[in-house]
Amino acid sequence: MRQATGILTIDTRRQGLVDVTDRVVGWVERQGIAEGLLTVFCRHTSASLVIQENAAPAVRRDMEAYFNRLAPESRDYEHDDEGSDDMPAHLKTALTGVQLSIPVLGGVPALGTWQGIYLFEHRTRPHRRELALHLIGA
Template identity: 50%
Template sequence: MVAQETFSIQTRGRETVNITHQITSLVDQSGIHSGICQLFLRHTSASLILCENADPDVRSDLERYLSRLVKDGDSIFQHTMEGPDDMSAHIRTILTHSDLSLPISNGRLALGTWQGIYLWEHRTHPHNRQVMVTLIGE
């Protein structure tokens, strides 16, 4: 069995948005007992991460670390068409991921106790992001 759906997430600018509930809901509704949940973010300036979901400080620390590593408006960037956060957002996406593959086991997404799925917006202003979910299994 294969099921595919795309849903939108409205971001408020640079932030992480917990999308675990949307994904687990799609898996629950699919009727798939064992398989793979493939997630793909259809953008080049945001990413998907599997991250600790108990302490929001983890995601804040990740943001601070990445901000130190990739600075907005760095003078080495030639691509600044959409502002000082444009190229840094592209680099952030390349350093992280625009896709995730997760197992489905016993009809449920097989996440660990403290794992959550997040969309990580790398631009500083709001965007409407689209996540494509493909479920494959039996």
């Protein structure tokens, strides 16, 4: 049994879904572990992780619009230390989550044909985000 850990740094430009699939897959391939389990963990409280369709851009736009309706920007929240997008970002993170567990088969994450790994940036301004990766297997 072997383990590998690493950090991916992702620069976001705006609120929305950022496809990180290729970066995660590339990291896994470089570890030389053929079969195992990958954990991807977002080290933030105002950004999250999702596995979602990676073929139709409309899916991403619809998801972004839905979450903006669900937790709209507002000064009505008690917690608005960093602006009107502060508390909605925390709510969106709570609804989507900060950790993914993905089986690794044949040296690559076992994603479905149309699945991609996305960092979901919930803040309106650019941020530097970190994803902690842990791979265990043989």
